[in-house]
Amino acid sequence: MQKAAISRRRNWAKWLQTTSLNLSMQSFKSVEKYTLGMGDRFARQGKAQLAAIAQARTMGIGVTPVWNKSNREHSLVGTEPASVLAEAEAAVAALEWAGGFHVDADHIHLQTVDRFIAPSDFFTLDVADYVGQRATEESIEGFIQENWHLRGRVFIPGLDEPLAIDEQLLRATAEKFLWAMEEAGRIYRYIAERKERNRFITEVSVDETDRPQTPAELLLILAMIAREGIPVQTIAPKFTGRFNKGVDYVGDLAQFEKEFDEDLYVVAFAIREFGLPETLKLSVHSGSDKFSLYPIIRRLIRQHDAGLHVKTAGTTWLEELIGLAESGGEGLTLAAEIYARAMTRFEELVKPYAPVVDIDPARLPIPGEVARWSSAQFVGALRHVPSCPEYNPHFRQFLHVSFKIAAEFGEAYTAALATNEAIIARNVTGNLFSRHILPLFS
Incomplete structure (x- = not known):
């Protein structure tokens, strides 16, 4: 076993020495x-978000904020990526934040990356759409030969069983994932040609695929990423179960724990085996409100002494709605009007997010009923407290994907945010700090 491991390292080191993509020669x-x-x-909530991070720092919890917004979200709201950097810088100045921060070009492709290059220093390369597209035969054969030394039983410290990798698995994994990782390489090099490598962080996302990757597939995917010379800092694999927007995890907790644990071992092994950055860590997408998973994740990252990136996104917008509803009066009326308009465009709003929502239209309240709700009823239905009798996960998921409607209200919406800034900020900060940061990182 020890001789086999030494042989693999020597073979890989030899390949790194002969390739122009030697990761050790790159800065990042x-x-x-x-x-x-x-x-x-x-x-609008940059200061409130950063306040949660700052509060954690006073308790010795070191978490770095990453403001993220995808091209689709910019398009729906009518904003530009530079606005995210401006928001982050304004929050940092207002709170006199001395720590670091990042701005994430979330889920970008070659066709959308240009507008993000200048203001961003964190790039999530989303190549899930390319999974299943076949690379050239020459490239597939080259990958198989370069990783021939992985055939057999790969002993990864910590795993109960060695990974069984044969030629069939090498080929099948290359046929499914190699083109996607080559596309990640093309995006990475495009950014690197326009931005110094030591000025940005790279994440590769393969979470929106048809099924979870096995540990052996994840190892080979990381070999493909190394082959492309990408100094990947975070990898977002697909885990078992449903990671729906804004609600808790749906699935087998024991199976998730097993997969997350195995992936942590594979990442640590790949860092050594392929010369990937030592800071490489797992990323959990649609990670907000996965309350049943947080104790598992927290325990495992401590056990492995591993890093973690968790993406929370639309929950801030939901906390704005909660704040408006709590304020009563015009704020509550506006929240109900947004819902009523959204219901007339149900299919349009849900379709882009279909893989990450489970909404039963029959479980959604009638707009006329919502218009008569009190503040407590609206907040109870929307706030993610499953023990609350009024809580409605279908209502919450639907409003999660309906932010386009609020954008169409224009100044009426942003003015309401300004009028109710204090109550909204309290909700935004409290949600991030108490319900996300503490259970994950404390």
Whole structure:
């Protein structure tokens, strides 16, 4: 076993020495151990979000904020990526924040990356759409030959059983994932040609695929990423179960724990085996409100002494709605009007998010009924407290994907946010700090 491991390392080292993509010769920006992706649809809650991070720092919890917003979200709201950097810088100045922060170009492709290059220093390369597209035969054969030394039983410290990798698995994994990782390489090099390598962080996302990757597949995917010369800092695999927007995890907790644990061992092994950055860590997408998973994740990252990136996004927008509803009067009326208009465009709003929501239209309240709700009823239905009798996960998921409607209210919506800033900020900060940061990182 020891001889086999030495042989693999020697073979890989030899390949690195002969390739122009030697990762050890590249400089790159290192990511902090714990990072939290914070979305803000309307760029109004930067200070409230950062306040949660600052509060954690006073308790010795070191989490670095990463403001993120995807191209789709910018398009729906009518904003530009530069607005995310402006929001982050304004929050940092207002709170006199001395720690680091990042701005994430979330889920970008070659066709959308240009507008993000200048203001961003964190790039999530989303190549899930390319999974299943076949690379050239020459490339597939090259990958198989370069990783021939992985055939057999790969002993990864910590795993109960060695990974069984044969030629069939090498080929099948290359046929499914290699083109996607080559596309990640093309995006990475495009950014690197326009931005110094030591000025940005790279994440590769393969979470929106048809099924979870096995440990052996994840190992080979990381080999593909190394082959492309990408100094990947975070990897977002697909885990078992449903990671729906804004609600808790649905699935087998024991199976998730097993997969997360195995993936942590594979990442640590790949760092040594392929010369990937030592700061490489797992990323959990649609990670907000996965309350049943947080104790598992917290325990495992401590056990492995591993880093973690968790993306929370639309929950900030939901906390804005909760704050408006709590304020009563015009704020409550506006929240109900947003819902009523959204219901007339149900299919349009839900379709882009279909893989990450489970909404039963029959479980959604009638708009006329919602218009008569009190503040307590609206907040009870929307706030993620499953023990509350009024809580409605279908209502919450639907409003999660309906932020486009609020954007169409224009100044009426942003003015309401300004009028009710204090109550909204309290909700935004409290949600991030008490319900996300503490259970994950404390």
